[in-house]
Amino acid sequence: xxxxxxxxxxxxxxxxxxxxxxxxxxxxxxxxxxxxxxxxxxxxxxxxxxxxxxxxxxxxxxxxxxxxxxxxxxxxxxxxxxxxxxxxxxxxxxxxxxxxxxxxxxxxxxxxxxxxxxxxxxxxxxxxxxxxxxxxxxxxxxxxxxxxxxxxxxxxxxxxxxxxxxxxxxxxxxxxxxxxxxxxxxxxxxxxxxxxxxxxxxxxxxxxxxxxxxxxxxxxxxxxxxxxxxxxxxxxxxxxxx
Amino acid sequence: xxxxxxxxxxxxxxxxxxxxxxxxxxxxxxxxxxxxxxxxxxxxxxxxxxxxxxxxxxxxxxxxxxxxxxxxxxxxxxxxxxxxxxxxxxxxxxxxxxxxxxxxxxxxxxxxxxxxxxxxxxxxxxxxxxxxxxxxxxxxxxxxxxxxxxxxxxxxxxxxxxxxxxxxxxxxxxxxxxxxxxxxxxxxxxxxxxxxxxxxxxxxxxxxxxxxxxxxxxxxxxxxxxxxxxxxxxxxxxxxxxxxxxxxxxxxxxxxxxxxxxxxxxxxxxxxxxxxxxxxxxxxxxxxxxxxxxxxxxxxxxxxxxxxxxxxxxxxxxxxxxxxxxxxxxxxxxxxxxxxxxxxxxxxxxxxxxxxxxxxxxxxxxxxxxxxxxxxxxxxxxxxxxxxxxxxxxxxxxxxxxxxxxxxx
Numbered sequence: 001x002x003x004x005x006x007x008x009x010x011x012x013x014x015x016x017x018x019x020x021x022x023x024x025x026x027x028x029x030x031x032x033x034x035x036x037x038x039x040x041x042x043x044x045x046x047x048x049x050x051x052x053x054x055x056x057x058x059x060x061x062x063x064x065x066x067x068x069x070x071x072x073x074x075x076x077x078x079x080x081x082x083x084x085x086x087x088x089x090x091x092x093x094x095x096x097x098x099x100x101x102x103x104x105x106x107x108x109x110x111x112x113x114x115x116x117x118x119x120x121x122x123x124x125x126x127x128x129x130x131x132x133x134x135x136x137x138x139x140x141x142x143x144x145x146x147x148x149x150x151x152x153x154x155x156x157x158x159x160x161x162x163x164x165x166x167x168x169x170x171x172x173x174x175x176x177x178x179x180x181x182x183x184x185x186x187x188x189x190x191x192x193x194x195x196x197x198x199x200x201x202x203x204x205x206x207x208x209x210x211x212x213x214x215x216x217x218x219x220x221x222x223x224x225x226x227x228x229x230x231x232x233x234x235x236x237x238x239x240x241x242x
Numbered sequence: 243x244x245x246x247x248x249x250x251x252x253x254x255x256x257x258x259x260x261x262x263x264x265x266x267x268x269x270x271x272x273x274x275x276x277x278x279x280x281x282x283x284x285x286x287x288x289x290x291x292x293x294x295x296x297x298x299x300x301x302x303x304x305x306x307x308x309x310x311x312x313x314x315x316x317x318x319x320x321x322x323x324x325x326x327x328x329x330x331x332x333x334x335x336x337x338x339x340x341x342x343x344x345x346x347x348x349x350x351x352x353x354x355x356x357x358x359x360x361x362x363x364x365x366x367x368x369x370x371x372x373x374x375x376x377x378x379x380x381x382x383x384x385x386x387x388x389x390x391x392x393x394x395x396x397x398x399x400x401x402x403x404x405x406x407x408x409x410x411x412x413x414x415x416x417x418x419x420x421x422x423x424x425x426x427x428x429x430x431x432x433x434x435x436x437x438x439x440x441x442x443x444x445x446x447x448x449x450x451x452x453x454x455x456x457x458x459x460x461x462x463x464x465x466x467x468x469x470x471x472x473x474x475x476x477x478x479x480x481x482x483x484x485x486x487x488x489x490x491x492x493x494x495x496x497x498x499x500x501x502x503x504x505x506x507x508x509x510x511x512x513x514x515x516x517x518x519x520x521x522x523x524x525x526x527x528x529x530x531x532x533x534x535x536x537x538x539x540x541x542x543x544x545x546x547x548x549x550x551x552x553x554x555x556x557x558x559x560x561x562x563x564x565x566x567x568x569x570x571x572x573x574x575x576x577x578x579x580x581x582x583x584x585x586x587x588x589x590x591x592x593x594x595x596x597x598x599x600x601x602x603x604x605x606x607x608x609x610x611x612x613x614x615x616x617x618x619x620x621x622x623x624x625x626x627x628x629x630x631x632x633x634x635x636x637x638x639x640x641x642x643x644x645x646x647x648x649x650x651x
Contacts, residue, residue: 052288053284054286061287067287067290067291067292068289072288
């Protein structure tokens with residue numbers, strides 16, 4: 001894996017954004033060559049904090065993507081099982097995911113693959129762990145009764161199929177999860193640990209997230225920053241036609 | 243023609259590179275329009291899976307809901323209170339010219355007149371949607387004749403009336419049909435005003451208090467009977483007194499029916515209301531403030547002397563005088579100038595200044611779902627403003643109806 005450590009949340013976000021940007025451009029996407037970006041999915045639509053609204057406001061409305069190329073798991077579908085299977089099928093039809101970008105929960109989960117999720121799981125309906133519900137409460141004015149308890153999610157196996165995986169981890173409250181994910185063994189109680197067996201994973205984090213790691217680990221990867229920074233500098237642009 | 247989100251056949255317009263006034267704030271958002279209404283782009287993206295058919299770059303400007311003027315007596319030489327054979331043309335002329343002031347809807351106002359005038363003029367001013375031809379007519383504002391003799395201002399004394407004898411029947415006899423009427427200004431101290439106020443309110447007509455010597459108690463009772471507006475606060479009413487605040491006291495009255503808000507018109511032309519008075523009113527009750535022009539026919543005529551009916555008027559900048567005197571002869575400040583002056587005098591913030599000319603009059607008339615707002619589903623009547631709040635372009639139903647000339651083309 002690559003472990004990229006930046007000073008704070010803003011710098012980590014910026015580094016990750018530049019990396020994704022460069023990856024897409026170096027892929028040389030075109031009319032018949034799509035770059036498939038994977039992002040974790042969740043809540044039902046038209047909820048005040050719906051994932052659709054979140055994705056629209058934070059991503060889709062700022063770019064010129066064709067709506068037909070945006071596929072989001074529909075938590076309001078009548079047949080959820082069919083919805084999940086169809087999602088897996090769409091990924092396959094798109095030729096697989098080129099880059100999956102995700103975060104990590106305080107309990108070490110990737111997407112909504114809560115502790116105990118199979119490390120070869122596929123897209124399915126999951127009941128959320130209390131930790132996750134508590135973490136999501138801030139989006140519902142702190143009212144626990146309003147937080148959805150179930151969610152459709154891509155599976156660990158689904159993400160493992162991606163050609164590259166990027167995990168973003170910031171904040172001290174995620175530090176223990178990061179430690180479990182990269183310094184301990186592969187364990188379905190800390191599902192992000194599955195990516196130790198992925199050929200191309202990159203973890204981007206801030207200083208606070210490294211608080212539970214061994215000093216040796218942190219020093220090693222910080223020492224590689226000059227190598228890592230070559231991935232974001234120069235920053236390519238679609239306009240330059242490279 | 244307007245459609246809803248379901249007007250799927252209509253092209254989708256996306257106004258980009260702008261800040262829109264929504265929810266009381268200037269947001270860095272695009273404005274999406276379809277079928278003459280503001281469109282929810284998120285629904286378009288996820289449900290219809292469509293993108294815009296046309297994008298228009300707004301050059302970093304502010305997009306605000308079109309201004310609504312609920313008190314305007316005429317302009318550009320036209321006097322709405324004059325009974326001609328073709329009142330319609332006069333209204334249409336004003337409707338077209340005020341587009342350049344950012345006004346997309348208005349209430350032509352008639353001052354105190356004899357019944358013959360009302361009977362002849364009112365049927366010629368129907369409610370009408372706006373468009374390239376001009377701003378929309380929301381209905382007529384009848385200011386008088388049921389007002390106070392003492393506070394008549396420039397209204398002709400000979401035509402003042404009371405409704406003591408037959409209350410609402412007197413009103414009907416005077417005005418004729420009330421079909422096209424939206425607002426009536428009256429003095430609540432006149433006998434049987436409560437019956438009249440209740441009858442008018444029951445018809446959906448907004449009752450406004452003005453040209454009156456009413457004390458606060460009388461004014462409060464009028465509001466309890468249904469009155470919801472004050473005509474040009476401070477002007478033509480008793481001044482604020484600390485033991486009897488009069489009509490002005492309604493701004494902070496605790497006797498209003500629960501859940502009801504009193505609105506008040508203010509002429510912010512730099513002349514009719516001292517800026518300190520503007521600030522007192524604004525600070526006391528900011529949500530009720532409605533900017534009005536109360537413009538007279540001399541509006542838009544340019545500096546110099548003009549003959550308007552029986553009057554000789556001298557226009558100098560934003561002020562009109564009776565020719566050869568220093569007596570004010572009505573207001574001639576366009577609505578956008580009022581918004582700018584109001585902003586500068588009160589320091590209230592661009593959002594508040596814009597809402598005072600759009601959202602608040604819409605709320606007064608119960609139109610806030612469709613007018614005075616850029617919420618999804620509202621009519622796409624909006625104005626494009628630069629940072630100094632000068633009008634660059636005006637749109638009605640998503641169609642460009644006026645545009646400032648671009649220098650050096």
